[in-house]
């Protein structure tokens with residue numbers, strides 16, 4: 041079984057004996073502690089800080105609003121899913137006696153993911169109503185994370201590999217998607233939602249790179265290979281399977297076609313989606329940048345293949 045799909049059957053991190061003290065709350069990783077302070081200062085409230093009353097719903101057709109409801113509901117499901125990984129990682133920081141800067145930052149990171157879920161939900165509501173479940177069950181395979189999140193609870197899974205895959209790969213892709221959406225979305229309320237999320241995601245990504253910069257010099261060759269493998273699986277099997285962007289789904293099933301159609305109509309309306317032709321160069325550049333940055337760690341990502349992007 042591969043590293044990412046192997047879930048320990050007999051022990052989770054909660055089964056490890058508790059050894060809480062001493063608790064060192066001093067600043068150990070300055071860059072991460074500074075992110076915690078920045079995050080604490082930059083809180084925003086999706087209900088108060090977005091001018092919902094000025095949303096011009098009458099400017100859009102029924103079809104456009106219907107597509108946007110679907111696109112933003114899908115996004116809310118992803119953001120809500122992200123909420124579950126934060127506390128699991130946080131438990132590991134505490135149980136493994138990691139630097140307190142990490143746990144402090146992650147408390148706010150969890151809140152920020154909750155805020156993202158809410159802002160997506162509120163925009164779907166503004167368009168006519170949030171949708172609680174995908175209309176087609178096959179959809180679920182497009183947002184499958186192949187056990188990556190469960191790895192957070194597996195004491196044998198390398199924490200650094202998990203952070204590299206979830207943060208330096210998946211959040212880096214998410215950041216670039218939202219930055220792109222912030223630039224191309226013409227509806228002012230949809231754009232404000234995208235910008236709010238983008239501002240938080242900057243810090244989430246920075247966390248991953250700061251933390252890995254601290255840990256990489258202490259990693260041996262075996263650990264570096266595990267990090268490479270975790271990131272490669274995240275890119276090839278999760279991102280290049282439509283996790284953030286429906287056009288990257290590798291199947292041509294009804295759920296994928298439905299999502300792509302919703303994205304196209306929402307994109308044309310300027311309500312906060314994108315399509316293959318607009319996003320492809322951005323996605324390719326993201327993957328290349330991750331590969332370059334990981335070379336500085338002594339990691340070499342493999343080539344990635346996808347029928348729509350070619351080999352990256």
Ligand SMILES: [Fe+2]
Nearest residue numbers: 119122153156
């Ligand atoms: Fe998020």
Ligand SMILES: [Fe+2]
Nearest residue numbers: 153211241244
């Ligand atoms: Fe995030």
